[in-house]
Amino acid sequence: MTDATLTRVSDGTRRSNLTPRQRRSRRNRWLWGIPLWLLALAFLAPFAWMVSTSLKSNLDAFSIPMQWIPDPAQWDSYVEVLTGENSILPAFANSVIVAVARVLGEVLTATMAGYAFARLHFRGRDKVFLAYLATSIIPAQLLLVPRFIYFQQLSLYDTLWALILPGMFTVLGTFLMRQFFVAQPAAFAEAARIDGANEWQIFWRLYLPMATPVISALGILAFVWSWNDYETPLVLISSPEVYTLPLSLTGFADEQGALSPNLSMAASVVSIIPVLIVFLLLQKRFVQALTHTGIK
Amino acid sequence: MATVTAPAPTRSVPAPGNRRRLGPPDRVGWLFILPNLVGVALFTFVPLVSVVVLAFTDWNLVSGLGGIEFIGADNFTNVLADPLFWGSVGRTVVYAGVSVPLTVLFGMALALALDRDVPGRGALRAVFFMPYIVSTVAIGMTWLMLMNPSAGLVNQVLGAFGLTDLPAWFASSYWALPALIVIAIWSGVGYAAVIYLSALQDAPTDLYEAAEMDGAGPWRRFRTITWPSLLPTTVFLMVTLFIGTSQGFGLVALLTAGGPGDATTVLSFYMYQTGFQFYRFGYAAAIGMVTFVGVLALTLAMWRAQRGKALND
Numbered sequence: 285m286t287d288a289t290l291t292r293v294s295d296g297t298r299r300s301n302l303t304p305r306q307r308r309s310r311r312n313r314w315l316w317g318i319p320l321w322l323l324a325l326a327f328l329a330p331f332a333w334m335v336s337t338s339l340k341s342n343l344d345a346f347s348i349p350m351q352w353i354p355d356p357a358q359w360d361s362y363v364e365v366l367t368g369e370n371s372i373l374p375a376f377a378n379s380v381i382v383a384v385a386r387v388l389g390e391v392l393t394a395t396m397a398g399y400a401f402a403r404l405h406f407r408g409r410d411k412v413f414l415a416y417l418a419t420s421i422i423p424a425q426l427l428l429v430p431r432f433i434y435f436q437q438l439s440l441y442d443t444l445w446a447l448i449l450p451g452m453f454t455v456l457g458t459f460l461m462r463q464f465f466v467a468q469p470a471a472f473a474e475a476a477r478i479d480g481a482n483e484w485q486i487f488w489r490l491y492l493p494m495a496t497p498v499i500s501a502l503g504i505l506a507f508v509w510s511w512n513d514y515e516t517p518l519v520l521i522s523s524p525e526v527y528t529l530p531l532s533l534t535g536f537a538d539e540q541g542a543l544s545p546n547l548s549m550a551a552s553v554v555s556i557i558p559v560l561i562v563f564l565l566l567q568k569r570f571v572q573a574l575t576h577t578g579i580k
Numbered sequence: 581m582a583t584v585t586a587p588a589p590t591r592s593v594p595a596p597g598n599r600r601r602l603g604p605p606d607r608v609g610w611l612f613i614l615p616n617l618v619g620v621a622l623f624t625f626v627p628l629v630s631v632v633v634l635a636f637t638d639w640n641l642v643s644g645l646g647g648i649e650f651i652g653a654d655n656f657t658n659v660l661a662d663p664l665f666w667g668s669v670g671r672t673v674v675y676a677g678v679s680v681p682l683t684v685l686f687g688m689a690l691a692l693a694l695d696r697d698v699p700g701r702g703a704l705r706a707v708f709f710m711p712y713i714v715s716t717v718a719i720g721m722t723w724l725m726l727m728n729p730s731a732g733l734v735n736q737v738l739g740a741f742g743l744t745d746l747p748a749w750f751a752s753s754y755w756a757l758p759a760l761i762v763i764a765i766w767s768g769v770g771y772a773a774v775i776y777l778s779a780l781q782d783a784p785t786d787l788y789e790a791a792e793m794d795g796a797g798p799w800r801r802f803r804t805i806t807w808p809s810l811l812p813t814t815v816f817l818m819v820t821l822f823i824g825t826s827q828g829f830g831l832v833a834l835l836t837a838g839g840p841g842d843a844t845t846v847l848s849f850y851m852y853q854t855g856f857q858f859y860r861f862g863y864a865a866a867i868g869m870v871t872f873v874g875v876l877a878l879t880l881a882m883w884r885a886q887r888g889k890a891l892n893d
Contacts, residue, residue: 312696313697316698317698317699317700320693327710327766330711330722330723331722334718346728346730346731348731350736393619394616396613396615397612397616400609400613405609406605408606408610412613416620419620419625423871425827425868426868427623428856429855429864430626430627430630430865431627432856437645449622449623450619450623453616453618453620454620458620512716518833530715531717533715533718545725552717555715555718559713559714563710564706571709
């Protein structure tokens with residue numbers, strides 16, 4: 285979990301001195317490269333179809349044979365899903381609100397709690413941590429039923445709070461942060477204590493700056509979880525004004541009442557852009573985040 | 581957060597007027613975990629206790645909180661005698677049992693291929709990983725249209741290869757589950773590959789060189805070095821994907837709503853239906869708990885099997 289291993293994980297060129305095996309594989313790079321790229325194109329095909337269909341009329345969406353490059357490309361679907369009667373912009377805004385609140389809340393509370401579980405000694409710590417451990421294996425789906433009932437009683441059902449609140453305080457995020465802080469040396473804290481720093485200063489000035497890579501990893505994961513979450517809003521939200529993006533995407537019907545291909549694909553493209561940007565900009569951190577939630 | 585700055589034990593430079601009052605370290609620790617703990621208690625611990633209680637009651641939303649009726653273990657005996665429940669268990673076993681090992685296997689193959697020096701490695705990795713990070717809904721709707729029986733791209737391609745009698749996919753009670761499995765594999769392979777790739781960074785390079793000098797062929801090197809060194813990752817992926825696949829109902833809710841008939845009613849969707857479409861909360865809670873115990877037992881079994889095999893680690 286040190287920074288050194290972090291960078292090594294996703295670094296493409298890890299061994300510079302070539303072994304015979306690698307020299308041979310260098311010769312063979314296209315031998316492996318071409319089938320891999322063909323496979324990659326097949327993997328991309330659904331996304332290409334998504335974009336292509338979003339630029340077509342509904343009549344052309346299912347034309348045989350399939351026309352990958354729409355001619356002429358028409359942007360009406362995007363205008364419609366952004367500014368039309370069923371605009372996804374309010375849902376987009378809801379998704380942003382929920383994601384920002386969840387990310388900030390989770391990062392803040394998980395970092396503090398993870399730090400305390402790892403680096404501070406206090407009575408009852410291990411008992412509480414055991415309770416955390418026990419809940420971490422409970423499937424989230426099982427909790428949807430009681431949460432649904434509680435939020436109904438608390439009049440939080442069908443509000444964004446129902447999505448935000450549980451996401452702000454997570455056991456998983458706390459584990460991730462604890463794992464990081466456990467691996468940090470205790471000597472810094474002891475030295476700082478001798479110098480008269482209080483516990484908050486030790487946390488804030490000493491350990492928190494070290495944790496920046498893990499914190500951003502947690503932030504990215506929390507953002508993507510929140511942005512893509514379909515099941516929680518499906519259960520806890522019912523009014524269209526409170527819809528987040530995943531719910532609003534499914535509402536585009538054509539004249540026959542079936543899913544309208546071009547509108548739903550245009551909305552899908554808009555909805556995946558933020559995640560794609562985060563992913564492409566922060567790919568390394570993203571991959572680290574995933575491997576962190578793993579066994580390491 | 582101002583309360584957190586309570587003075588901690590100071591030795592060399594005691595604050596003036598604060599000489600003997602050591603800040604109780606217990607309080608500091610609790611203050612640090614408090615924000616998280618309160619939230620976790622309210623939104624996880626309490627619901628968890630309630631779901632256990634709920635499983636012993638008969639209650640639907642309409643009758644209000646006063647209508648809760650304790651019925652002992654009836655829900656559990658009913659669940660265990662419920663043919664729909666066992667049908668869902670069977671479909672979940674098929675769904676997860678086919679998609680998870682294949683995802684792991686393809687992910688490993690992909691990682692081994694990507695671990696080589698291929699052109700555009702980073703871009704390739706991003707491409708294979710993309711389905712995993714994109715929302716279930718966007719993916720689901722796209723596949724719904726790709727697998728449209730009459731005009732979808734999938735059947736067009738199959739038709740171009742001369743195949744006839746093409747499957748109706750989500751409209752067919754025979755092909756709906758396989759179609760879901762294909763989508764699950766497509767979206768999970770990149771994740772598995774990325775996890776494997778990071779494990780491969782720790783692979784024992786010197787062993788490979790020694791083995792090569794000893795004349796061990798590629799298959800032998802894979803079987804005796806790569807496979808064992810990846811075993812913990814394999815088990816980790818099997819377990820996490822298995823848990824994830826047995827819980828997720830988004831794809832099913834979106835693509836087939838459990839149908840046609842009950843052809844794709846997997847456990848997670850059956851529970852969702854019972855709870856949120858029929859509002860039989862007690863019964864849904866019981867289904868969830870039985871499922872959880874089953875998944876837990878299987879998970880523990882997988883870990884144990886791995887520990888047995890990985891003794892030489």
